[in-house]
Amino acid sequence: MKNFTSELSVGAYLKAGANKTVRTLSQLKDLYSNREEVNRILENEDPVLYEVFEMPPSPKETDLLVNITVLHAGVVGEEPFMTKGHFHQDPDTGEVVIGLKGSGILLLQNRKGEIQEFPVEEGKVSYAAGGWGHRVINTGKEDLHFLAISGANMIHDYETAVKLNFKSLPVENKERISANE
Numbered sequence: 601m602k603n604f605t606s607e608l609s610v611g612a613y614l615k616a617g618a619n620k621t622v623r624t625l626s627q628l629k630d631l632y633s634n635r636e637e638v639n640r641i642l643e644n645e646d647p648v649l650y651e652v653f654e655m656p657p658s659p660k661e662t663d664l665l666v667n668i669t670v671l672h673a674g675v676v677g678e679e680p681f682m683t684k685g686h687f688h689q690d691p692d693t694g695e696v697v698i699g700l701k702g703s704g705i706l707l708l709q710n711r712k713g714e715i716q717e718f719p720v721e722e723g724k725v726s727y728a729a730g731g732w733g734h735r736v737i738n739t740g741k742e743d744l745h746f747l748a749i750s751g752a753n754m755i756h757d758y759e760t761a762v763k764l765n766f767k768s769l770p771v772e773n774k775e776r777i778s779a780n781e
């Protein structure tokens with residue numbers, strides 16, 4: 601990556617050279633358990649769930665990945681908008697998550713099924729150690745912005761998250777829903 605300095609805002613980050621990736625509901629519909637609601641929404645529109653603004657890393661393994669994600673506010677049935685969620689293929693590659701704006705949850709789950717949840721909001725920094733899959737859930741009413749920093753040698757492993765049935769709700773919501781079923 602080249603040297604850069606930027607305000608911690610999406611506009612400034614784009615000006616500093618970030619690339620943007622957009623994730624829509626039709627790309628991620630399998631994340632949500634309420635299929636009828638997914639189809640109902642998609643009949644009218646294909647909402648953008650989140651955007652990732654990534655500063656292009658150099659191919660060198662020792663470089664860093666530095667991303668801002670903007671996770672929009674909304675729900676699909678009972679489940680709030682969330683990132684796809686992934687493990688890093690190399691279990692030694694961790695990640696720092698710094699909340700910038702809005703409020704949400706960083707959900708961590710390891711291969712043993714152990715779960716931890718940390719807040720994502722302005723002024724909070726969390727660390728996901730290697731071996732912990734991670735997903736961010738927007739539990740608030742406004743867009744959630746966060747900065748993520750990890751090693752550029754990291755390969756996203758989305759399959760393991762699917763196989764392990766990665767959680768999609770903060771614990772207290774999940775309990776509330778099953779209690780009402």
Ligand code: F6R
Nearest residue numbers: 652667669683684685686748750
């Ligand atoms: C990088 C990282 C984040 C996410 C981004 C989108 O390792 O964890 O930058 O890539 O928040 O989430 P996913 O990749 O799960 O769609």
Ligand code: ZN
Nearest residue numbers: 688695734750
């Ligand atoms: Zn990651």
